[in-house]
Amino acid sequence: MRVAVIGAGAVGARAARQLHDAAEDLVVVDADGARAEAVVSALGKPARLVGDVDDAVTGASVAVLAVGTGHRALAERALERGADVVSVADTLTEVSELLALDPEARERGRYVVAGAGFSPGLACVLARHAAADFDRVDEVHVCRSGTGGPACARQHHRALSAGAVEWRDRAWVRRRGGSGRELCWFPDPIGAVDCYRGGLAEPLLLAPAFDGVQRVSARLAASRGERMLSWLPMLGRAPEEGGPGGLRVEVRGGQGPARAVRVLGAIDRPSVAAGVVAAVTAVWVVEGRLARTGVAGLAELVEPVPFLAELARRGVRAAVFEGTAGGVVTG
């Protein structure tokens, strides 16, 4: 199979590395040619450099979009040239624009996987797995902490001041970014961190995945200083690589007459985990293992158990919380 990796940053480089063994032809393109060349040199054959996105996606089985912005335009170009698409987009706007491509993707019989990174991608898989034992899912609440590369850090900064959307009582509700502080427990060593609403894409991908779900929300961890300064341009330089990141996915539902809560989580470097999730998704796309064509998130598209098993084999491990978690919502 021929795989095109668009973007050779923190996530794209990891995705390319993960795809190196599976791909017969691995083409890498980046606006920064030197960065793409460094990735290709490090990987060796069958990785090779191309100078243009159209050259990269023409003849490719699947295109992995690991760029900061412009996912919809790139996805359209890939679809026009007969390639399936795996996008690691994680912003509300980018994912929303991708979802609008659903009719075109279905008409072409193509897969477009939106948000196939650490968050919302892995969060979607965890939510699907957490819901496996429930007859019905009432609520899904996601918290994430940490950032990957510079684009991810900028997105984190913007998300705190951007408007958030939540699925509440079967309707979309707009909420103010930075509101809704909630103390969330992540897997060790992150532990308890305050999280706030933000411009995150999880609700857009999770609400359609669970019939009858009443509430879907997403929050991101931030210090009070980050929250207070989020309305300003990012003051410092975005780090090349963030520290460990965490996910916490709480699913509330029913097993017969009883109500139950299941909490799953993960901890990893976000860009590393995102690269692995994107690569495994790309392999599944090529193998035709997704549930349907069109645009959707991983909660709708993959069987969670084999997907998580493959992630674990590649070093990205999930965890389940067993016990009683304390938490407080303060407004």
Added chain:
Amino acid sequence: MRALRRALLALGIAAAIAGVLRLRGSGGVPPQGGGWRELSGPDLR
């Protein structure tokens, strides 16, 4: 004029104190019983 200056000074001090309190926070971490267990083996079959 003096009253206005005093009022502004008081407002400024109040805002500074509020900002410090907002940044520091006052809540503790609620207790948590249990812990995280890695999904493996039987969980992923």
